[in-house]
Amino acid sequence: MTALHPLFALFIFPAGLFLILISFFFEWLDRKLIARFQNRQGPRFLQPFADIFKLLAKEEIVPIGVHRTLFMALPIFAFACVMTASLYVPFFGFKAAWHIRGDLIIAMYLLSAMTVCLGMAGTNSINRFAVVGATRTLTQLFAYEGPFMLALLMPALVAQSWTISSIADYASNHTWMIVTQPIGFIVAIIGLIGKLELPPFDAPEAEQEIVSGALSEYSGRGFGLFKIAKNVELVIGLALITVFYLGGIVNPLLFSIKMVVLLCVIALMQSTLTRLRIDQTVGLWWQAGAILSLAQLLIIILVRVR
Amino acid sequence: MTDNLIDSNKSQKYIVPIGPQHPALKEPGHFEFTVEGEIVVDASIRLGYVHRGVEKAAESRTWTQVLYLVERVCGICSHAHGTAFIQNAEALAGIEIPPRAKVIRAIAGEIERLHSHLLWLGVAAHEGGFDAMFMYSWRDREIVMDILENFFGNRVNYSVNIPGGVKEDITPEFAEQLRIKLDFLEKRLKHYLDVVNDDVTFRARTVNIGTLGKEEMTRLGATGPTARSAGITRDIRVDRPYSGFDIYPINMILDDHGDLNARFVVRLKECFESIRYIRDVLEKIPEGELSVKFPRKIPAGESMSSVEAPRGELFYFVRSNGTENPDRVKVRTASLCNWGTIVSAVAKGHKLADMPMILAGIDPCFSCNDRMVNIVGKEKNAQLWTWEQLRKYGINYHAMQEGFNVSDCGIEQLREEK
Numbered sequence: 109m110t111a112l113h114p115l116f117a118l119f120i121f122p123a124g125l126f127l128i129l130i131s132f133f134f135e136w137l138d139r140k141l142i143a144r145f146q147n148r149q150g151p152r153f154l155q156p157f158a159d160i161f162k163l164l165a166k167e168e169i170v171p172i173g174v175h176r177t178l179f180m181a182l183p184i185f186a187f188a189c190v191m192t193a194s195l196y197v198p199f200f201g202f203k204a205a206w207h208i209r210g211d212l213i214i215a216m217y218l219l220s221a222m223t224v225c226l227g228m229a230g231t232n233s234i235n236r237f238a239v240v241g242a243t244r245t246l247t248q249l250f251a252y253e254g255p256f257m258l259a260l261l262m263p264a265l266v267a268q269s270w271t272i273s274s275i276a277d278y279a280s281n282h283t284w285m286i287v288t289q290p291i292g293f294i295v296a297i298i299g300l301i302g303k304l305e306l307p308p309f310d311a312p313e314a315e316q317e318i319v320s321g322a323l324s325e326y327s328g329r330g331f332g333l334f335k336i337a338k339n340v341e342l343v344i345g346l347a348l349i350t351v352f353y354l355g356g357i358v359n360p361l362l363f364s365i366k367m368v369v370l371l372c373v374i375a376l377m378q379s380t381l382t383r384l385r386i387d388q389t390v391g392l393w394w395q396a397g398a399i400l401s402l403a404q405l406l407i408i409i410l411v412r413v414r
Numbered sequence: 415m416t417d418n419l420i421d422s423n424k425s426q427k428y429i430v431p432i433g434p435q436h437p438a439l440k441e442p443g444h445f446e447f448t449v450e451g452e453i454v455v456d457a458s459i460r461l462g463y464v465h466r467g468v469e470k471a472a473e474s475r476t477w478t479q480v481l482y483l484v485e486r487v488c489g490i491c492s493h494a495h496g497t498a499f500i501q502n503a504e505a506l507a508g509i510e511i512p513p514r515a516k517v518i519r520a521i522a523g524e525i526e527r528l529h530s531h532l533l534w535l536g537v538a539a540h541e542g543g544f545d546a547m548f549m550y551s552w553r554d555r556e557i558v559m560d561i562l563e564n565f566f567g568n569r570v571n572y573s574v575n576i577p578g579g580v581k582e583d584i585t586p587e588f589a590e591q592l593r594i595k596l597d598f599l600e601k602r603l604k605h606y607l608d609v610v611n612d613d614v615t616f617r618a619r620t621v622n623i624g625t626l627g628k629e630e631m632t633r634l635g636a637t638g639p640t641a642r643s644a645g646i647t648r649d650i651r652v653d654r655p656y657s658g659f660d661i662y663p664i665n666m667i668l669d670d671h672g673d674l675n676a677r678f679v680v681r682l683k684e685c686f687e688s689i690r691y692i693r694d695v696l697e698k699i700p701e702g703e704l705s706v707k708f709p710r711k712i713p714a715g716e717s718m719s720s721v722e723a724p725r726g727e728l729f730y731f732v733r734s735n736g737t738e739n740p741d742r743v744k745v746r747t748a749s750l751c752n753w754g755t756i757v758s759a760v761a762k763g764h765k766l767a768d769m770p771m772i773l774a775g776i777d778p779c780f781s782c783n784d785r786m787v788n789i790v791g792k793e794k795n796a797q798l799w800t801w802e803q804l805r806k807y808g809i810n811y812h813a814m815q816e817g818f819n820v821s822d823c824g825i826e827q828l829r830e831e832k
Binding site: 145146147148236237240243307308310311314315316317318319379380381382383384385386387388 | 428429432436438449452539540541543544545546550613615616618619765768769
């Protein structure tokens with residue numbers, strides 16, 4: 109790939125504006141796939157774009173009892189976190205817009221910061237649904253974060269680098285890691301579902317109990333930014349797993365196909381499983397997820413030592 | 415300092431209000447769950463948002479008109495309401511309807527049960543966050559709705575009953591069409607039963623949730639599938655067979671687990687039983703007239719009748735004073751009997767996340783069960799107002815709000831004279 113001008117890479121392509129636009133496509137695909145799995149029609153192609161466009165133009169209502177500055181700042185901060193994280197991730201077969209040593213840790217930290225922002229947004233309000241939602245969001249964070257992080261660190265261990273780009277290079281030149289580390293791949297995929305609070309791990313925003321969870325009080329621009337942040341997080345997560353486990357950086361078309369296949373798997377799980385309670389989610393992660401990823405870690409260490 | 419500590423202890427408990435408007439509720443009702451973290455420690459319920467005064471309205475309509483009115487008490491079990499009412503009217507008038515009409519009433523009731531249970535299956539799955547089942551079961555429910563529309567002309571308030579019989583005959587062509595559709599439906603229902611029994615995540619949300627033993631259920635007066643899921647043998651179709659079920663009996667479906675999963679299983683198995691019943695009875699509908707003449711005026715008297723609606727026992731009391739209109743119509747729906755099992759027994763100790771599913775578990779129907787109760791008891795401040803007094807109070811109240819005295823300008827007198 110020819111090197112792109114750094115500023116162009118930062119703001120337009122592959123990170124920045126292009127990423128936001130492509131995230132609409134992925135949201136649409138996710139919704140459409142679930143709809144088709146559930147025997148519905150699903151949204152039109154431009155629906156997610158129209159949703160965000162409308163939300164950004166709408167009035168943002170600041171409810172009584174919240175810390176005003178925090179209320180306004182949190183969506184922007186969450187959005188900024190995710191967009192910054194995206195700089196270190198190679199999208200669609202293009203090199204990452206930026207890379208420094210140990211940027212895998214930075215990217216993961218920034219993605220978690222976005223979830224913490226969600227939790228803070230919930231606890232900031234006096235709305236009881238939001239408070240319960242925020243509690244669940246943060247509880248769930250502690251549940252999936254460990255295994256998910258381990259699942260993404262294992263390729264790093266194998267590649268002996270904490271830099272996403274070098275892991276990507278390693279992955280392109282070796283056997284697909286889904287073959288060598290199947291358990292890590294499964295944990296990573298399920299961890300991504302947990303991270304994005306999609307069904308069956310959508311207890312933090314279970315509409316039947318707590319309306320919209322931590323974001324119950326958000327409207328207009330703030331809600332729109334959170335929504336964009338989540339969409340971008342989905343693309344980042346898919347891209348990371350594809351790069352790490354499905355053969356590193358390849359040509360854009362093939363890379364996109366891999367991401368779409370991953371999304372299909374996620375959509376299938378979303379539409380076929382019942383929502384788990386928060387205690388069941390935590391139990392599942394600590395009983396199965398953590399032990400599985402630790403076992404995988406042990407295998408890697410043993411193999412490498414030998 | 416100690417005060418603060420006590421306060422902070424207290425604040426760990428707080429109330430999560432659900433309703434009157436809430437995504438989980440398709441009809442307005444208000445629930446308050448006191449929670450400690452995620453655990454519900456207390457629950458209360460407030461109903462009455464959709465009280466429509468149907469009982470009062472019935473008193474100023476003729477017998478035929480009331481039949482169509484009570485069918486609109488509930489959109490889902492409209493046939494059960496119509497049957498329960500008209501059975502009373504026919505008993506008071508001393509009419510025996512032809513056996514063919516009786517059987518057609520029973521078949522319509524079973525088709526209605528199918529559509530009600532499929533609707534419930536979808537809603538209950540949706541409350542647990544299992545939207546795929548919701549979408550599929552509602553798609554299959556459309557088949558039942560098509561049957562109802564093709565046969566009775568309406569999807570919802572199909573008015574099979576007329577005073578003294580039924581409106582529509584079951585033709586051989588329709589019976590054939592019905593059989594084909596029931597075959598498909600049975601296949602689908604088998605699939606749902608498999609999901610309910612085998613799906614791991616679904617069972618994790620339903621097994622041993624909302625369990626209530628046989629004794630507790632009996633004490634709280636549960637009816638319908640809710641009671642039968644705990645092993646209580648209570649089914650009006652079997653205990654006191656009414657139109658059609660006295661000619662061809664139906665089997666009672668029981669389960670002894672008493673949890674949420676048992677309620678799914680009982681309702682699904684009831685669907686199979688309904689399909690079997692319809693199939694069997696279609697073979698041997700008695701020949702004869704569809705209706706007999708129904709008098710305009712009914713002799714004075716009182717009558718009671720119960721019908722097994724999809725949700726449980728539906729009870730109607732009717733009093734006639736010998737005129738064209740009923741003197742009093744009293745309705746008691748099954749939802750009202752079943753509320754107690756949730757609020758006073760099941761809710762406490764469960765997680766907040768289980769509440770929507772537990773609530774949906776009794777198949778609540780809010781607008782059916784909203785009645786006005788006038789309690790004239792020992793309390794001194796209970797008042798009985800006549801219509802005149804109420805009207806006078808209203809005029810005075812609004813005049814005060816506007817800031818002028820009515821007695822000065824004589825409006826009150828003018829109205830009184832009128």
